[in-house]
Amino acid sequence: MLWRVRTTLPDRPGALAALATACGEAGVNILGLQIFPGVEAVTDELVLSTPDDWTEAEVATLVGQPISAAPCTEAALLDQPTRYVQAARAMLTSPASFPEVAARLFDAEAGAADEQDVMSLMVGEVQVQVSRGAPFTATEHARGTALADLVSDVLARDHATPTPDRRMGGGVAPEYVVSGAMVSALVNGAAVGLATVALDGEVTLRVDAAWQRRGIGTRLLVDAARLANSRGIEEIVLTTRADNQAVLPMVMAAGLRGRIRMAGSTLTVRIGVRDLKPLQV
Missing domain, CATH: 3.40.630.30 (Gcn5-related N-acetyltransferase (GNAT))
Structure with missing residues (x-):
């Protein structure tokens, strides 16, 4: 089962490594990662592959008080720069x-x-x-x-x-x-x-x-x-x-x-x- 999770980690060496270790020990695979840097903390968005019977509570326990956690599809794995380029093109x-x-x-x-x-x-x-x-x-x-x-x-x-204006009624005010x-x-x-x-x-x-x-x-x-x-x-x-x-x-x-x-x-x-x-x- 895929989950899109956002969590805030302390901005110190090893914080992300500790989370990756916890995921590995729980049999959870990190398929995607996007990092949003901050002054005192870093917001990480992860796409996690968990056992099918996992619930939001189990994801929260693993990650440690996530900002948000919700099931997602493989669309969440699309490369983020690609998403922004596609959005700019659409705009x-x-x-x-x-x-x-x-x-x-x-x-x-x-x-x-x-x-x-x-x-x-x-x-x-x-x-x-x-x-x-x-x-x-x-x-x-x-x-x-x-x-x-x-x-x-x-x-x-x-x-x-x-x-x-070449539409019907052009010139009529x-x-x-x-x-x-x-x-x-x-x-x-x-x-x-x-x-x-x-x-x-x-x-x-x-x-x-x-x-x-x-x-x-x-x-x-x-x-x-x-x-x-x-x-x-x-x-x-x-x-x-x-x-x-x-x-x-x-x-x-x-x-x-x-x-x-x-x-x-x-x-x-x-x-x-x-x-x-x-x-x-």
């Missing part, structure tokens, strides 16, 4: 996938917020957060920041060189109409986009497929944020699938300071609206 190909790719790269897990460690990464003015049970190391923070800077550069370059807690994007009287603001700040936003990638979602998001401010709401919240790659570029294009958080299959965006100009209804 260069599709910068909007950064939240999803970062969460997968750092093994982010779902769970209650108070049980998670959170790593915050800035992409332009947007804060992307990924969370998991095991604390992120300083090395992982540095790697995440470098990747976020890469994505920021790519998105800034893409925004500076927009491509011509929607009319934006506010009604109560709802903002509609209308073309010839038909709604092609809609944003609704609930009393708790939850925003529901949709744009018809034929009218996407034309800035309508961005405009609806800005108007929804301003509408929320005019209704006394201090923060709006959008919840969507973790693989929704439209969210990051939309928030960046809107010029809003948001926080995007990944947890499992869910992506949550929080945007403070107190400093925005209220939308006149």
Whole structure:
């Protein structure tokens, strides 16, 4: 049985050798090792092959109070530099996938917020957060920041060189109409986009497929944020699938300071609206 284990060892000669000896005596094989150096202690991530009937308690006894221990597959044995290169390639190909790719790269897990460690990464003015049970190391923070800077550069370059719009309805400018807690994007009287603001700040936003990638979602998001401010709401919240790659570029294009958080299959965006100009209804 394979286990992915993280543990903190004293930063002194022989600490890792003692752990390796204990594993050998217990008939446990160390198949993978990644070291995250620290000032007073070192965090080691190990992939262990144990007898099939071993439990988490037995792994913990062997390692000595691990930070985390969970069953894993052979995918955990993939070379770590290779994983980062693959992640960078995916982000260069599709910068909007950064939240999803970062969460997968750092093994982010779902769970209650108070049980998670959170790593915050800035992409332009947007804060992307990924969370998991095991604390992120300083090395992982540095790697995440470098990747976020890469994505920021790519998105800034893409925004500076927009491509011509050849989609259906090109050249038609929607009319934006506010009604109560709802903002509609209308073309010839038909709604092609809609944003609704609930009393708790939850925003529901949709744009018809034929009218996407034309800035309508961005405009609806800005108007929804301003509408929320005019209704006394201090923060709006959008919840969507973790693989929704439209969210990051939309928030960046809107010029809003948001926080995007990944947890499992869910992506949550929080945007403070107190400093925005209220939308006149």
